[in-house]
Amino acid sequence: MEIQALAESVRETLATHDASGLRTLLEDVHPADLALVLAELEPRDMWRALSALPPDERAETFGYLPTEQQVDLARTLTRKQLADIVFHMSADERADLFNRLSQEQQEALLPGLAQAERDDIRRLAGYEEGTAGAIMTSDYATLAPQLTAREAIEWLRREAPDKETIYQSYVIDADRRLLGAVSLRDLILAPSARRVEELMVREVIFARVEDEQEDVAGMISKYDLLALPIINGGEKLVGIVTYDDAMDVVEQEATEDFHKAASVDHLETSVRDAGFRLLYRKRVFWLVLLVFGNLFSGAGIAYFEDTIAAYVALVFFLPLLVGSSGNAGSQAATLMVRALATGDVELRDWGRMLGRELLVAGALGLTMAIAISGVGVIRGGSEIAAVVAITMVTVVIIGSLIGMSLPFVLNRFRFDPATASAPLVATIADAVGVLVYFGVASAVLQLPPS
Amino acid sequence: MEIQALAESVRETLATHDASGLRTLLEDVHPADLALVLAELEPRDMWRALSALPPDERAETFGYLPTEQQVDLARTLTRKQLADIVFHMSADERADLFNRLSQEQQEALLPGLAQAERDDIRRLAGYEEGTAGAIMTSDYATLAPQLTAREAIEWLRREAPDKETIYQSYVIDADRRLLGAVSLRDLILAPSARRVEELMVREVIFARVEDEQEDVAGMISKYDLLALPIINGGEKLVGIVTYDDAMDVVEQEATEDFHKAASVDHLETSVRDAGFRLLYRKRVFWLVLLVFGNLFSGAGIAYFEDTIAAYVALVFFLPLLVGSSGNAGSQAATLMVRALATGDVELRDWGRMLGRELLVAGALGLTMAIAISGVGVIRGGSEIAAVVAITMVTVVIIGSLIGMSLPFVLNRFRFDPATASAPLVATIADAVGVLVYFGVASAVLQLPPS
Numbered sequence: 001m002e003i004q005a006l007a008e009s010v011r012e013t014l015a016t017h018d019a020s021g022l023r024t025l026l027e028d029v030h031p032a033d034l035a036l037v038l039a040e041l042e043p044r045d046m047w048r049a050l051s052a053l054p055p056d057e058r059a060e061t062f063g064y065l066p067t068e069q070q071v072d073l074a075r076t077l078t079r080k081q082l083a084d085i086v087f088h089m090s091a092d093e094r095a096d097l098f099n100r101l102s103q104e105q106q107e108a109l110l111p112g113l114a115q116a117e118r119d120d121i122r123r124l125a126g127y128e129e130g131t132a133g134a135i136m137t138s139d140y141a142t143l144a145p146q147l148t149a150r151e152a153i154e155w156l157r158r159e160a161p162d163k164e165t166i167y168q169s170y171v172i173d174a175d176r177r178l179l180g181a182v183s184l185r186d187l188i189l190a191p192s193a194r195r196v197e198e199l200m201v202r203e204v205i206f207a208r209v210e211d212e213q214e215d216v217a218g219m220i221s222k223y224d225l226l227a228l229p230i231i232n233g234g235e236k237l238v239g240i241v242t243y244d245d246a247m248d249v250v251e252q253e254a255t256e257d258f259h260k261a262a263s264v265d266h267l268e269t270s271v272r273d274a275g276f277r278l279l280y281r282k283r284v285f286w287l288v289l290l291v292f293g294n295l296f297s298g299a300g301i302a303y304f305e306d307t308i309a310a311y312v313a314l315v316f317f318l319p320l321l322v323g324s325s326g327n328a329g330s331q332a333a334t335l336m337v338r339a340l341a342t343g344d345v346e347l348r349d350w351g352r353m354l355g356r357e358l359l360v361a362g363a364l365g366l367t368m369a370i371a372i373s374g375v376g377v378i379r380g381g382s383e384i385a386a387v388v389a390i391t392m393v394t395v396v397i398i399g400s401l402i403g404m405s406l407p408f409v410l411n412r413f414r415f416d417p418a419t420a421s422a423p424l425v426a427t428i429a430d431a432v433g434v435l436v437y438f439g440v441a442s443a444v445l446q447l448p449p450s
Numbered sequence: 451m452e453i454q455a456l457a458e459s460v461r462e463t464l465a466t467h468d469a470s471g472l473r474t475l476l477e478d479v480h481p482a483d484l485a486l487v488l489a490e491l492e493p494r495d496m497w498r499a500l501s502a503l504p505p506d507e508r509a510e511t512f513g514y515l516p517t518e519q520q521v522d523l524a525r526t527l528t529r530k531q532l533a534d535i536v537f538h539m540s541a542d543e544r545a546d547l548f549n550r551l552s553q554e555q556q557e558a559l560l561p562g563l564a565q566a567e568r569d570d571i572r573r574l575a576g577y578e579e580g581t582a583g584a585i586m587t588s589d590y591a592t593l594a595p596q597l598t599a600r601e602a603i604e605w606l607r608r609e610a611p612d613k614e615t616i617y618q619s620y621v622i623d624a625d626r627r628l629l630g631a632v633s634l635r636d637l638i639l640a641p642s643a644r645r646v647e648e649l650m651v652r653e654v655i656f657a658r659v660e661d662e663q664e665d666v667a668g669m670i671s672k673y674d675l676l677a678l679p680i681i682n683g684g685e686k687l688v689g690i691v692t693y694d695d696a697m698d699v700v701e702q703e704a705t706e707d708f709h710k711a712a713s714v715d716h717l718e719t720s721v722r723d724a725g726f727r728l729l730y731r732k733r734v735f736w737l738v739l740l741v742f743g744n745l746f747s748g749a750g751i752a753y754f755e756d757t758i759a760a761y762v763a764l765v766f767f768l769p770l771l772v773g774s775s776g777n778a779g780s781q782a783a784t785l786m787v788r789a790l791a792t793g794d795v796e797l798r799d800w801g802r803m804l805g806r807e808l809l810v811a812g813a814l815g816l817t818m819a820i821a822i823s824g825v826g827v828i829r830g831g832s833e834i835a836a837v838v839a840i841t842m843v844t845v846v847i848i849g850s851l852i853g854m855s856l857p858f859v860l861n862r863f864r865f866d867p868a869t870a871s872a873p874l875v876a877t878i879a880d881a882v883g884v885l886v887y888f889g890v891a892s893a894v895l896q897l898p899p900s
Contacts, residue, residue, distance in 0.1 A: 028653045032673050157638050166635060167617050184634065185616055188607050203478045221701065222482050224694040226676075243693050244674040247700060251671065254704035255788050261711055262784030262872055263777065271789040272799060279810045283781050287814055287846075288821050290777050295825065297769035302829075305762050312755050315765060319747035319880050322769065327713065327740050327873040331733050334712030338705050339721040349722060360729045364737055371738050375745065379752075396737075422712055422872035423777040430769050 007037045014045050022052040031057060035064030043076045050085075059088030068269060071100045083112030090164060092137035092245065095124035124239070132216045133209035135249065136230045136239030141169040145179055145197035149190040156184065164242055168227045171200045176236040178204055178229055206231050209238060216241050217249035218343060257341055260418035261334060263290070290423055296431035297322070304438035307445075313380045314441055317372075317388050322433035324368055325395035326426030329403030332357060333420045336407040340417045350408045357404045358397065365396030387444045391437045398436065399429035457487045464495050472502040481507060485514030493526045500535075509538030518719060521550045533562030540614060542587035542695065545574030574689070582666045583659035585699065586680045586689030591619040595629055595647035599640040606634065614692055618676045621650045626686040628654055628679055656681050659688060666691050667699035668793065707791055710868035711784060713740070740873055746881035747772070754888035757895075763830045764891055767822075767838050772883035774818055775845035776876030779853030782807060783870045786857040790867045800858045807854045808847065815846030837894045841887045848886065849879035 006029065013022045026034060026049065038046045038061065046069075050058045062070060062085055074082050074097070086094055086109060098106060098121050110118050120138055127133025141163045143152050156166045169187075171180040180200030190199050206229045207216045220228050220243055227240040256266050263286035267274055274282075301308070308314060336353070339345035345353065369392040376385030403425045407417035456479065463472045476484060476499065488496045488511065496519075500508045512520060512535055524532050524547070536544055536559060548556060548571050560568050570588055577583025591613045593602050606616045619637075621630040630650030640649050656679045657666045670678050670693055677690040706716050713736035717724055724732075751758065758764060786803070789795035795803065819842040826835030853875045857867035 030653075030655065030673055153638065160635055160639055166638075184638075185610055188603065188616075188634075189610055203480075205480065221694070221697045223480055224482070243697070244671070247671045247693070247697055250697060250700055251704070251792060254701070254708075255792065258704075258708060258711065258784060258788045261708065262780045264781050264785060267785075270794045271785050272795050276806060276809050276813075279785075279806070280813050283778070283810070284814055284817055287774065287777055287781070288818055291770055291774055291818050291822055294770035294773045297773075298766040298829075301765050301769070302763075305765075308765060309759070309762050312759050313752075315751050315755075315758060316748040318768070319751070319772065319884065320741055320744035323744045323747075323873075323877060323880060324737065324741055326876070327737055328733070330712045330873055331714050331737070334708060335714060335721050338708045342701060342705065344720045345722050356726060356729070359726050360733070363726075363730050364734055367734055368738055368741050372741055379748075422876075423773075423780055426776070426872075426876065427773060430773060434769065 003033060003036055006033065007040060010037050010041075010049060014041075014048060019052060022049065026052055031061040032064050034061045039065060039069055043073050046073055047076065047081075055084065055088050059085050063089050063093040066270065066273070067096060067100050068273070070097050074101060074105060079108050079112050082109055087113060087117060090137055091120055091124060091139045092135060092239075095121055095134075098125045099129075127209060130213050131209060132207050132211045132213060132230045132241060133239070135213050135216070135245050136209070136241045137164050137245075138239050139164040140227070140229075140237075140240040141166050142172050142176075142237070143169045143182065143196050145171050145173070145195070145200070147196045148192060149187045149194045149196070149199065150192035152182070152187050152196050153184075156187075164240070165227055168225075168240075170204075170229050170237055170240070171196055172237050176238075178206060178231060178235075178237045180204060181229065183226075204229060207241070208232070213249045214253050217246040217253070220246040221250065253341075257337065257418045260416065261337065261421050263287075263421040263423045286421070286423065290427045293424075293427040294430065297427075297434045300431060300434035300438065304434075304442070307438050307442055311380075311384070311441065311445065313384060314387075314438070316379055317376070317384075317391075318434070318437065320372065321388065321391050321395055321437050322430040324392060325399035325429040325433040326422075327399075328361060328364060328396045329399035329425040329429040330422035332361070332400040332403035333406055333425045334403075334422065336404050337417050337420055340407055340411055347408060347411055350405070353404060354401070357400055361397045361400035362393065364400070365393035368396060369393050383445060387437075387441045390444070391433075391440045394436050394440070395429070395433040398432050399425070402428055402432070453483060453486055456483065457490060460487050460491075460499060464491075464498060469502065472499065476502055481511040482514050484511045489515060489519055493523050496523055497526065497531075505534065505538050509535050513539050513543040516720065516723070517546060517550050518723070520547050524551060524555060529558050529562050532559055537563060537567060540587055541570055541574060541589045542585060542689075545571055545584075548575045549579075577659060580663050581659060582657050582661045582663060582680050582691060583689070585663050585666070585695050586659070586691045587614050587695075588689050589614040590677070590679075590687075590690040591616050592622050592626075592687070593619045593632065593646050595621050595623070595645070595650070597646045598642060599637045599644050599646070599649065600642035602632070602637050602646050603634075606637075614690070615677055618690075620654075620679050620687055620690070621646055622687055626688075628656060628681060628685075628687045630654055631679065633676075654679060657691070658682070663699045664703050667696040667703070670696040671700065703791075707787065707868045710866065711787065711871050713737075713871040713873045736871070736873065740877050743874075743877040744880065747877075747884045750881060750884035750888065754884075754892070757888050757892055761830075761834070761891065761895065763834060764837075764888070766829055767826070767834075767841075768884070768887065770822065771838065771841050771845055771887050772880040774842060775849035775879040775883040776872075777849075778811060778814060778846045779849035779875040779879040780872035782811070782850040782853030783856055783875045784853075784872065786854050787867050787870055790857055790861055797858060797861055800855070803854060804851070807850055811847045811850035812843065814850070815843035818846060819843050833895060837887075837891045840894070841883075841890045844886050844890070845879070845883045848882050849875070852878055852882070 009025055013025055038049055141156055141159050160166045167184045169182055173179055180202045181204045182196055182200040186199050205223055209230055209232050227242045229237055230239045232238045265282040267282055369389040373385045373389045376388040406420040410419050411417045459475055463475055488499055591606055591609050610616045617634045619632055623629055630652045631654045632646055632650040636649050655673055659680055659682050677692045679687055680689040682688045715732040717732055819839040823835045823839045826838040856870040860869055861867045
């Protein structure tokens with residue numbers, strides 16, 4: 001059923017207070033779709049719809065809601081209702097929710113849970129946001145090395161209901177140190193008496209709790225993993241990150257870099273639901289900073305005020321020249337920022353990239369100079385046309401080199417390369433463009449600067 | 451082992467021509483890592499290293515190489531060597547490679563393969579790039595509905611070596627119509643005599659061969675699927691797309707949108723390996739187009755030449771004002787482009803977004819106007835300061851509204867919203883900015899336009 005139609009039906013059924021009708025309606029709806037529909041309802045109706053689901057599905061649907069809405073809904077629930085739903089949530093989603101609750105809510109929630117869940121929440125909720133620890137789950141399957149394939153499958157069968165995945169199991173010793181990994185596929189294919197230690201892969205790819213979520217997602221993507229085991233400082237296995245969470249991270253990190261590319265700070269929430277104040281806050285810093293950055297262009301213009309007064313026609317080409325420099329620079333910066341983010345390019349590639357960029361930018365500048373020189377002749381005569389053409393080639397090269405180098409420089413000094421946003425590059429390129437333009441004009445038109 | 455160190459060892463071992471040493475060295479290396487190392491070698495050495503691997507791993511490593519390098523290497527192989535490696539590749543990677551080979555190579559390859567592989571290649575290679583058909587694999591597991599859980603597991607066990615995944619199987623009738631889906635987890639948990647038709651999920655989420663790869667990846671991400679079944683026009687199951695391929699699509703589409711955001715056309719290859727001509731071609735179109743776009747700003751300036759001649763001080767604030775308009779517009783455009791791409795925002799949200807944008811942009815413009823008005827007073831007196839402040843608020847609002855609306859307009863007329871790049875928005879905002887600035891100046895300073 002289409003989401004829109006489903007939303008309509010849910011609303012209608014809620015209005016009739018027909019509990020069994022509601023159950024029937026929601027039976028075959030995927031939790032991800034249902035969460036989309038519920039997200040549009042008031043907390044009261046949201047809870048009525050959730051109550052019509054069996055506990056597992058209720059918790060799963062709840063887990064698909066945006067975290068802010070989980071918190072809003074949690075606020076309207078009794079301690080018992082909240083504990084019930086939290087009990088059935090997956091370990092990583094539970095910890096995420098817990099971290100967003102007020103201290104009061106946290107304190108109200110914990111006594112309602114069993115000791116095991118309490119410890120688990122405390123453990124997972126302690127990791128810094130953006131790290132492997134913060135996105136991992138503790139619902140993973142482990143095996144002892146001496147088990148036979150048949151015993152291992154039997155064990156996984158019993159464990160399955162509580163585990164995020166049983167397709168990948170981790171073999172650990174008594175100290176929870178990671179000895180190997182074995183897939184369910186290998187267990188099923190193996191002779192039933194073969195031991196896990198003979199079947200397991202010993203060179204296990206793993207990450208550490210403090211590793212960045214971006215790198216963890218990158219490893220899962222690179223090695224096509226179903227899950228990546230996470231190790232703590234004591235070399236003990238403490239969790240796994242699954243491919244579906246990695247996929248969310250890839251999307252989330254791309255969005256963050258995207259926003260940064262336009263000098264918007266990291267938005268923690270969806271653009272759709274972001275409020276006025278949040279959007280203002282995330283955009284104002286760079287805008288104001290860049291206003292002052294643009295003063296350099298203004299200062300450059302002021303320095304050449306006499307040149308301009310003598311040749312007002314020069315101003316005609318100003319937006320075009322500084323704009324072109326900024327555009328070429330934005331292209332170069334964006335290509336590098338993304339290539340650095342995906343690992344396509346590394347710091348040490350800078351030299352080689354620079355040489356190529358010089359060639360490409362030179363060719364681009366030349367093309368643009370030719371394209372505009374006709375207009376130059378018509379508007380200002382051949383001398384002005386020459387000034388415009390020389391300036392165009394020069395500023396496109398300079399803009400491009402600034403654009404492609406800035407991400408490397410930022411990366412080198414451990415800043416986020418994505419800070420090399422199109423607006424920042426354009427602002428720098430503008431200032432340089434003004435100086436080059438009027439500098440070239442003064443030289444060619446043989447005017448002394450003021 | 452670190453990639454750098456591994457590359458070193460591989461080079462050294464190749465130099466000594468020690469075949470068994472090479473085998474030992476490569477034994478435990480992940481194919482994804484090995485491919486990174488091989489990508490730096492000459493085709494001859496690449497092939498020598500690949501030859502040291504068992505056929506399956508050789509094909510897997512080969513599959514991890516960038517497609518261009520696969521093609522380059524294929525060119526140096528004998529017909530038999532190529533057929534051998536192609537035979538062991540996964541169905542989707544095989545079809546991708548086939549599509550990039552020259553017609554000659556294709557004709558040389560096909561006779562070397564068995565009928566089944568030939569048909570499979572022809573079938574998969576026929577789908578348009580960017581569609582579900584082009585990224586799906588035909589190596590999926592199917593089950594008959596009457597099988598018991600025990601029989602189904604036994605069947606999957608026999609099929610496993612040739613299948614991309616056995617964790618998700620698809621239940622089909624005699625006409626290959628999709629009846630349901632069942633996970634290995636459910637098969638293992640079920641009583642062994644229970645029939646597949648009783649265990650399967652009947653409401654299977656699926657896509658069609660012609661669906662866009664972006665949407666397919668979005669479904670896999672949204673529903674946390676391991677694989678998504680793909681149906682053809684005759685309603686028959688013809689393939690699956692797995693989560694790892696979906697992850698690659700998510701990254702690839704994000705990169706494409708990223709590049710578009712800086713008005714760079716879609717690069718089919720990595721930035722690192724892109725040549726001079728390719729980069730030039732992908733960047734030149736928009737740059738030249740925007741040069742002519744910027745002529746509108748120039749024309750605006752020319753129209754107000756007398757105003758400028760009378761108040762040369764006005765030019766000081768020009769870059770700052772038009773830059774601010776473009777920066778705010780870029781922010782607004784990028785927020786919308788990304789939100790439309792991830793499905794966070796839809797076409798029908800435009801009205802609501804517009805109202806909020808008006809408020810946010812007004813507040814931003816006011817903040818920036820206040821920030822700059824001190825400089826206005828110092829440089830040009832209170833009248834000029836007033837002109838600058840009024841212009842700032844106006845152009846930031848206009849720039850933002852253009853920036854946020856353009857992606858919706860493009861989307862509405864079935865263009866890619868990502869075409870609303872920062873440079874395009876900045877160019878439009880520039881032209882509007884010039885008109886507003888000198889228009890306000892003429893009014894406030896009571897100068898007649900030329």
